[in-house]
Amino acid sequence: MLKYQKIALEIEKYITVHSLKQGDKIPVIETLISQYKVSKSTIIKALNLLEDKGIVFMVRGSGTFVRGQIRKGYNNLLLTQDCREDDSKNPPFLRKIIGMEIVRAIPDVATALGLEEDSKVYSVRYVHYIEKQVLCMEQVFYNKNIISYLDKEIASESIFNYLKNILGLKIGFPDIYINLDKLNSEEASIFGLNIGDPMLCKEIIYHLASGQPFCYSRAVLNYKQAKFFIKGNRLNSYI
Amino acid sequence: MLKYQKIALEIEKYITVHSLKQGDKIPVIETLISQYKVSKSTIIKALNLLEDKGIVFMVRGSGTFVRGQIRKGYNNLLLTQDCREDDSKNPPFLRKIIGMEIVRAIPDVATALGLEEDSKVYSVRYVHYIEKQVLCMEQVFYNKNIISYLDKEIASESIFNYLKNILGLKIGFPDIYINLDKLNSEEASIFGLNIGDPMLCKEIIYHLASGQPFCYSRAVLNYKQAKFFIKGNRLNSYI
DNA sequence: CAGTGGTCTAGACCACGAA
DNA sequence: TCGTGGTCTAGACCACTGC
Numbered sequence: 463m464l465k466y467q468k469i470a471l472e473i474e475k476y477i478t479v480h481s482l483k484q485g486d487k488i489p490v491i492e493t494l495i496s497q498y499k500v501s502k503s504t505i506i507k508a509l510n511l512l513e514d515k516g517i518v519f520m521v522r523g524s525g526t527f528v529r530g531q532i533r534k535g536y537n538n539l540l541l542t543q544d545c546r547e548d549d550s551k552n553p554p555f556l557r558k559i560i561g562m563e564i565v566r567a568i569p570d571v572a573t574a575l576g577l578e579e580d581s582k583v584y585s586v587r588y589v590h591y592i593e594k595q596v597l598c599m600e601q602v603f604y605n606k607n608i609i610s611y612l613d614k615e616i617a618s619e620s621i622f623n624y625l626k627n628i629l630g631l632k633i634g635f636p637d638i639y640i641n642l643d644k645l646n647s648e649e650a651s652i653f654g655l656n657i658g659d660p661m662l663c664k665e666i667i668y669h670l671a672s673g674q675p676f677c678y679s680r681a682v683l684n685y686k687q688a689k690f691f692i693k694g695n696r697l698n699s700y701i
Numbered sequence: 702m703l704k705y706q707k708i709a710l711e712i713e714k715y716i717t718v719h720s721l722k723q724g725d726k727i728p729v730i731e732t733l734i735s736q737y738k739v740s741k742s743t744i745i746k747a748l749n750l751l752e753d754k755g756i757v758f759m760v761r762g763s764g765t766f767v768r769g770q771i772r773k774g775y776n777n778l779l780l781t782q783d784c785r786e787d788d789s790k791n792p793p794f795l796r797k798i799i800g801m802e803i804v805r806a807i808p809d810v811a812t813a814l815g816l817e818e819d820s821k822v823y824s825v826r827y828v829h830y831i832e833k834q835v836l837c838m839e840q841v842f843y844n845k846n847i848i849s850y851l852d853k854e855i856a857s858e859s860i861f862n863y864l865k866n867i868l869g870l871k872i873g874f875p876d877i878y879i880n881l882d883k884l885n886s887e888e889a890s891i892f893g894l895n896i897g898d899p900m901l902c903k904e905i906i907y908h909l910a911s912g913q914p915f916c917y918s919r920a921v922l923n924y925k926q927a928k929f930f931i932k933g934n935r936l937n938s939y940i
Numbered sequence: 941c942a943g944t945g946g947t948c949t950a951g952a953c954c955a956c957g958a959a
Numbered sequence: 960t961c962g963t964g965g966t967c968t969a970g971a972c973c974a975c976t977g978c
Contacts, residue, residue, distance in 0.1 A: 660899030762976035
C-alpha cells in the first residue's frame with residue numbers, strides 16, 4: 463500500500479475515533495508532515511484523496527475540515543452495483559443468485575462490452591433483498607474471453623475480488639447510466655408492487671485498467687428504496 | 702488560470718481537433734513536458750484532472766488514452782441542476798422563471814441550509830423545457846444572509862456567475878440526492894403525464910468553499926427525460 | 941529491457957483567511 | 960501579518976506493459 467493511501471486511511475480512522483463532525487478541523491499539514499515524517503506533497507495527496515471521497519474539504523488560508531454526513535437511508539451511487547451499503551447502521555443486505563449460464567450476447571450486451579453480436583458471455587442473475595423485501599433485480603454479463611472461468615460459488619462471493627486476486631486482472635473505471643421507467647407485469651410481481659409503478663434502471667459498464675470493458679450490469683430497483691447520494695467536489699460545481 | 706488547468710484545457714482541445722476516439726493514444730508525458738516546458742508533476746496533475754473528468758485514462762507502462770463517449774440522450778448527472786446539457790448536438794434547452802419571492806424557511810429548507818426555521822430565504826421557481834415539452838420543475842432556495850440581493854433579471858441568467866463575479870463568493874462542493882416517487886395531480890398536469898407516473902427528484906445542496914451551505918435546489922423531472930450518466934474513476938471501483 | 945506512468949522528496953514561492 | 964493550503968520544480972527511484 464502506498465504512503466499517501468495509508469496516511470489517508472489513518473486520517474479517516476482519526477476522524478472516526480475522535481467522532482469528528484461536519485466543520486471540525488483536522489491537524490494542519492505541517493503537523494501531519496512531522497507526524498508521518500513524509501514530504502508536504504505526500505500529505506497533500508492523501509488529503510486530496512479524502513477530499514475526492516467527500517470526507518474532508520480543504521480551505522486555503524484556513525485549514526482542512528470534516529465534511530458532513532449524509533441523510534439517513536441514502537446510499538452512495540458510485541460505490542457498488544448494489545442497492546444499499548452494508549454497514550452496521552443499516553438493516554442487513556442480502557443477495558441471492560437465481561441463475562448463471564453462458565449465453566450469446568444480444569446487441570445491447572455486445573455493444574456495452576465491445577463484442578461482436580452472439581459472442582459468448584457469462585450471465586449471472588441476482589435478487590437483492592432488504593429485510594425480506596425485494597430491492598433490486600440485477601443481471602450481470604461478463605466477457606468470456608476475459609473471464610474464462612466462473613462458477614456459482616465464485617459468483618456468490620465477491621466476483622471482483624476473484625478477478626483481482628485470482629485472475630490477476632486490474633479493475634479500471636465504470637460508466638454508470640441511470641434512467642426511469644414503469645414496471646412491467648413480471649417485475650411488478652417480483653417486487654410486490656403494481657404494474658406501471660416507477661422503477662429505476664441502473665446500468666454499469668466496468669472497464670479493466672487497460673480500458674477494455676469486461677462487465678455489464680443492468681439492475682432494476684424498487685422505487686421505494688432507490689435513494690442515492692453523491693458527494694460532489696469542486697469539479698462538479700461549474701454551473 | 703493555473704498552468705496545469707491550462708494544459709488540461711489544451712489537451713482537451715487537442716483531442717477534439719484531432720477527433721480522437723475511445724482508445725486513441727495521446728502524447729506521452731515526456732513529449733508534453735518538452736512541449737509545454739513544465740515539470741513532470743505539472744503534466745501529471747493536468748492529466749489527472751482530465752482523468753477525473755472522465756476524458757482520458759492512464760495506463761502505467763503503456764500510455765494515456767482517450768476515454769469513450771457516452772450514449773446519446775444521457776446527461777451528466779454531476780454537472781448542473783439542469784436536466785440536459787445545452788450543446789449543439791442536443792435540441793435547445795430553455796428555462797423560464799415562474800416566480801421569485803422572499804419566504805420563511807420550512808424545516809426541510811432550514812435543515813438543508815443549516816438555518817433556523819423561519820429564517821428568510823430567496824425562493825426561485827423555474828420550469829425547464831425541451832422542445833416545448835416540460836422537462837423539469839425546479840425550486841431553488843438561497844440563504845438570504847449570504848446572498849443579500851437577488852432580482853428576476855439576475856435569476857434568469859447564471860446566478861452562480863453573479864455570486865462568483867459580483868459578490869465574490871467562492872463556490873465549493875455540492876451534495877446530491879436522488880430519489881423516486883409518483884407524480885401528484887399538480888405535477889402530472891404540468892408535465893402532461895398521468896397521476897402516479899414515475900418521477901425523479903434531484904436535490905442538490907451547494908456549499909461555499911468555506912463549507913457553508915448557501916443554496917438548496919429541489920427538482921422534479923419528467924421520467925422520460927431523466928437519463929443520466931456518470932463517468933466513474935478508479936475510486937469508484939472498489940466493489 | 942526499453943518505454944511509460946506513478947510515487948516521493950525538499951524546498952521555493954504564491955494565494956487566501958482570520959485576526 | 961501570520962498561519963495555512965496550493966502550485967511548481969528537478970530529479971531519484973519504482974512498477975508495470977509490451978516487445
